[in-house]
Amino acid sequence: MSDTPMIDQLETGPWPSFIKDIKRMAAKNAMCKDLLGLLEMSYKDKKTHWKHGGIVGVRGYGGGIIGRYSDSPEKFPNVSHFHTVRVNQPSAWFYNTGALRYLCDLWEKHGSGLTNLHGSTGDFIMLGTTTDHLEDIFTDLSEHGWDLGGSGSDVRTPSCCNGMARCEFACYDTMNLCYDLTNEYQDELHRPAFPYKFKFKMSGCPNDCVASIARSDCSIIGTWRDDIQQDNAAITEYAKGGKVDIANDVVAKCPTGCMSWDGSKLSIDNKNCNRCMHCINVMPKALRPGKDKGAMILLGAKAPIVQGALLSSVLVPFIKMEPPYEEFKDLIRRIWEFWDEHGENRERIGEMIVRIGKGNFVEEVGLEPTPAMIKEPRSNPYIFYEEYFDEE
Amino acid sequence: MASLEEIKDYLFHKVESYAGKKQVKVPHLTQEVIEHFGEAACSKKDVKEALKELIDEEKLVYGYFGGTTIELPHVEGSANA
Amino acid sequence: MAAPKRKTDIGPPHYEQMLHPMVKKNYGKWKYHEKVKPGVLMHVSETGDKLYTIRAASSRLVSIEKIRDYCNLADKYCDGYLRFTSRNNVEFMTDKEANIQPIIDELAKMGQPVGGTGNSISNIVHTQGWVHCHSSATDASGVVKATMDELIDYFTSMTLPAHLRIAVACCLNMCGAVHCSDIAILGIHRTPPTIDNDKLANMCEIPSTVASCPKAAIRPKVVAGKKTVEVVEDLCMYCGNCYTVCPAMPIANPLNDGISIWVGGKVSNSRTAPMFSKLAIPYLPNNPPRWPEVTSAVKNIVETYAKDAKKYERVGEWIGRIGWQKFFEKTGLEFTKYHIDDYTLASSTYNSSTHVKF
Numbered sequence: 001m002s003d004t005p006m007i008d009q010l011e012t013g014p015w016p017s018f019i020k021d022i023k024r025m026a027a028k029n030a031m032c033k034d035l036l037g038l039l040e041m042s043y044k045d046k047k048t049h050w051k052h053g054g055i056v057g058v059r060g061y062g063g064g065i066i067g068r069y070s071d072s073p074e075k076f077p078n079v080s081h082f083h084t085v086r087v088n089q090p091s092a093w094f095y096n097t098g099a100l101r102y103l104c105d106l107w108e109k110h111g112s113g114l115t116n117l118h119g120s121t122g123d124f125i126m127l128g129t130t131t132d133h134l135e136d137i138f139t140d141l142s143e144h145g146w147d148l149g150g151s152g153s154d155v156r157t158p159s160c161c162n163g164m165a166r167c168e169f170a171c172y173d174t175m176n177l178c179y180d181l182t183n184e185y186q187d188e189l190h191r192p193a194f195p196y197k198f199k200f201k202m203s204g205c206p207n208d209c210v211a212s213i214a215r216s217d218c219s220i221i222g223t224w225r226d227d228i229q230q231d232n233a234a235i236t237e238y239a240k241g242g243k244v245d246i247a248n249d250v251v252a253k254c255p256t257g258c259m260s261w262d263g264s265k266l267s268i269d270n271k272n273c274n275r276c277m278h279c280i281n282v283m284p285k286a287l288r289p290g291k292d293k294g295a296m297i298l299l300g301a302k303a304p305i306v307q308g309a310l311l312s313s314v315l316v317p318f319i320k321m322e323p324p325y326e327e328f329k330d331l332i333r334r335i336w337e338f339w340d341e342h343g344e345n346r347e348r349i350g351e352m353i354v355r356i357g358k359g360n361f362v363e364e365v366g367l368e369p370t371p372a373m374i375k376e377p378r379s380n381p382y383i384f385y386e387e388y389f390d391e392e
Numbered sequence: 393m394a395s396l397e398e399i400k401d402y403l404f405h406k407v408e409s410y411a412g413k414k415q416v417k418v419p420h421l422t423q424e425v426i427e428h429f430g431e432a433a434c435s436k437k438d439v440k441e442a443l444k445e446l447i448d449e450e451k452l453v454y455g456y457f458g459g460t461t462i463e464l465p466h467v468e469g470s471a472n473a
Numbered sequence: 474m475a476a477p478k479r480k481t482d483i484g485p486p487h488y489e490q491m492l493h494p495m496v497k498k499n500y501g502k503w504k505y506h507e508k509v510k511p512g513v514l515m516h517v518s519e520t521g522d523k524l525y526t527i528r529a530a531s532s533r534l535v536s537i538e539k540i541r542d543y544c545n546l547a548d549k550y551c552d553g554y555l556r557f558t559s560r561n562n563v564e565f566m567t568d569k570e571a572n573i574q575p576i577i578d579e580l581a582k583m584g585q586p587v588g589g590t591g592n593s594i595s596n597i598v599h600t601q602g603w604v605h606c607h608s609s610a611t612d613a614s615g616v617v618k619a620t621m622d623e624l625i626d627y628f629t630s631m632t633l634p635a636h637l638r639i640a641v642a643c644c645l646n647m648c649g650a651v652h653c654s655d656i657a658i659l660g661i662h663r664t665p666p667t668i669d670n671d672k673l674a675n676m677c678e679i680p681s682t683v684a685s686c687p688k689a690a691i692r693p694k695v696v697a698g699k700k701t702v703e704v705v706e707d708l709c710m711y712c713g714n715c716y717t718v719c720p721a722m723p724i725a726n727p728l729n730d731g732i733s734i735w736v737g738g739k740v741s742n743s744r745t746a747p748m749f750s751k752l753a754i755p756y757l758p759n760n761p762p763r764w765p766e767v768t769s770a771v772k773n774i775v776e777t778y779a780k781d782a783k784k785y786e787r788v789g790e791w792i793g794r795i796g797w798q799k800f801f802e803k804t805g806l807e808f809t810k811y812h813i814d815d816y817t818l819a820s821s822t823y824n825s826s827t828h829v830k831f
Contacts, residue, residue: 013622014622016618017532018534020584039603043615047723052457052717052720053471054457059447081472093556094488098553100543117561117563118533138479146486152456153418166496166524167503168506179485179487186484191443194419207741211740213742276745277741288504303650304647345419346687469719469721470676
């Protein structure tokens with residue numbers, strides 16, 4: 001009879017089994033053996049057996065380590081302490097096998113041998129070690145050119161889509177910007193000093209493969225200002241083979257009605273296109289983003305706690321995104337200064353903007369209000385006029 | 393101008409005074425230190441530098457409890473010590 | 474005494490050393506791509522170069538042994554390079570078309586199905602759950618494994634009307650930010666934390682515990698001569714932050730914790746703007762190890778959508794066209810008072826029109 005009859009049932013079936021993987025590791029690592037026991041207990045009791053460790057870390061850094069203790073140290077002593085190490089991943093999660101093998105060897109020596117590829121924010125997650133290993137792990141990592149990621153009230157590890165490395169839609173170099181910002185903001189990443197966390201995510205086009213508009217305080221999404229690049233021969237090819245029903249699958253699905261198809265020619269009224277990407281997604285060989293490329297900056301997405309979930313909303317409709325990205329960094333500096341001054345404890349930037357009003361925020365960070373920032377103007381008459389006339 | 397040592401001393405004693413009473417965050421601490429010395433004598437950057445040294449010397453540590461805190465080193469309640 | 478110096482603030486390794494030579498050569502020069510078959514992409518460069526990508530399922534929780542298997546495969550066929558996707562899939566890239574089938578075959582031997590491209594259900598992004606999180610209301614990895622075992626045919630094919638993205642978060646802190654998914658599986662606590670009055674003062678600082686509550690629902694109290702706290706139950710929104718600060722206030726409640734299901738969110742801007750997921754099922758029981766109530770509820774929504782949606786319609790766009798009345802009718806899901814919003818700006822979700830279907 002197995003000690004873990006419930007979780008054993010997750011070893012079968014076509015989807016890769018994390019239980020099989022933990023068992024494989026348990027053959028040579030006592031932590032994994034106890035983790036299986038603790039997890040089986042959770043499956044039986046229908047509750048977690050973990051506690052949060054708040055002051056675990058490496059010297060000098062406030063981010064990168066998440067403390068975990070189990071509530072059953074006597075039953076499962078090997079996972080009594082089971083901390084997480086967040087290692088800052090390379091841009092867009094590309095690896096060479098030498099780099100991955102190094103991380104594996106390090107983690108075999110110092111931890112459970114279990115990882116998350118990758119954590120929700122993007123880091124290479126090493127799952128489960130004890131406090132006495134942390135300094136050694138960090139020293140070894142830094143000697144080999146790696147660093148820890150963020151946690152707490154800091155710049156969280158930025159992440160990005162694969163951009164120009166393997167996508168024709170990329171409107172700016174997401175991987176370069178991600179690397180550049182991560183290095184520019186090392187101090188802000190490792191030494192938490194903000195009212196709360198701040199996440200950057202970078203997507204190369206409005207398809208937003210890293211969900212930046214839902215998951216980051218600052219979403220940087222690629223876009224273009226000129227006309228969609230159109231290859232009429234390729235359009236004909238799509239139409240001829242019956243591969244794409246251009247009238248129904250492309251034109252009828254265009255949200256702005258800016259396209260027409262007369263059976264042989266596709267016309268796009270580019271001035272009315274809202275860059276939704278649908279037609280480009282359907283016919284990537286025939287249509288491509290324009291040549292005047294850059295990015296849109298949106299601010300404020302977050303999960304529900306405390307004031308409810310938010311999506312990011314437009315702050316800068318278009319900005320050129322080329323190294324050294326000075327105009328962008330200057331904007332970020334102004335935004336942080338304002339947040340630092342006015343943000344309340346544990347208030348994300350999106351919540352602060354709602355609290356003080358987006359119009360006020362826009363003015364405070366030195367931007368001009370534009371209709372691109374809103375879905376619609378206010379419908380209530382409660383305007384706080386800042387200027388009015390006095391009788392002379 | 394307040395010296396780095398003066399700022400460090402005051403910062404440390406502030407955190408000490410909060411120990412067991414309040415989990416104090418960096419923006420709050422920074423504000424208090426600047427108010428104490430006055431803006432002319434102590435900038436945000438000075439407080440940042442002082443805090444970095446205190447942390448590097450392990451006289452203070454970072455904590456994370458749904459937001460980052462500054463604490464005296466101690467064994468926490470959840471540690472299976 | 475000053476501590477010894479060691480290297481800090483160096484950031485991650487530069488991405489250039491992580492790129493396959495073919496990727497490096499064609500960086501920024503890609504012209505178009507085709508989906509060769511489920512799980513296989515072909516990117517064509519302006520230089521005429523072709524790069525093939527094989528995308529395989531991976532559990533987010535992987536051991537170093539499995540990572541070494543991936544490395545062996547990448548060394549054999551991909552010149553020693555590989556990557557992971559934003560949905561935790563693993564990708565093998567090669568410039569040789571002849572390598573595609575051997576890579577797929579070896580992945581099959583390793584137990585990693587190939588798919589997740591185009592109009593499929595890709596890997597489920599998820600959180601830690603009972604494997605490693607202190608505030609989880611359910612497991613995450615187990616729910617994902619059970620759900621994807623049921624939906625595997627949608628991963629290995631591209632037959633749905635559009636992409637379908639599923640996410641799991643094990644409590645409403647949502648480390649997985651599931652709030653914009655076609656289908657979101659969300660662990661929920663439904664009761665305030667329990668308080669261990671005997672141990673609280675020993676384990677926790679009372680002022681910090683009081684301050685930890687974002688709704689100011691925790692107050693100091695004395696019980697049988699011992700200092701402790703109480704929770705104003707009407708204010709509690711079950712975030713578990715008090716348990717984060719104070720281990721004597723566990724939020725987990727095996728009798729009441731469970732799972733809720735949300736539908737119709739998206740992040741892409743394609744056709745329609747990004748949208749939040751909305752409540753479909755307020756509560757399903759935690760039933761490990763395979764959560765049959767959850768997997769059958771998800772499967773029902775997927776199948777109803779697959780049958781009824783028009784080509785290119787995401788779940789939210791489909792519901793937008795047919796309306797919520799029809800969504801509940803077609804899926805057979807029960808509509809309750811919990812579906813009617815009562816939080817800030819709830820009135821914007823009321824139907825202020827005569828647009829009703831009979």
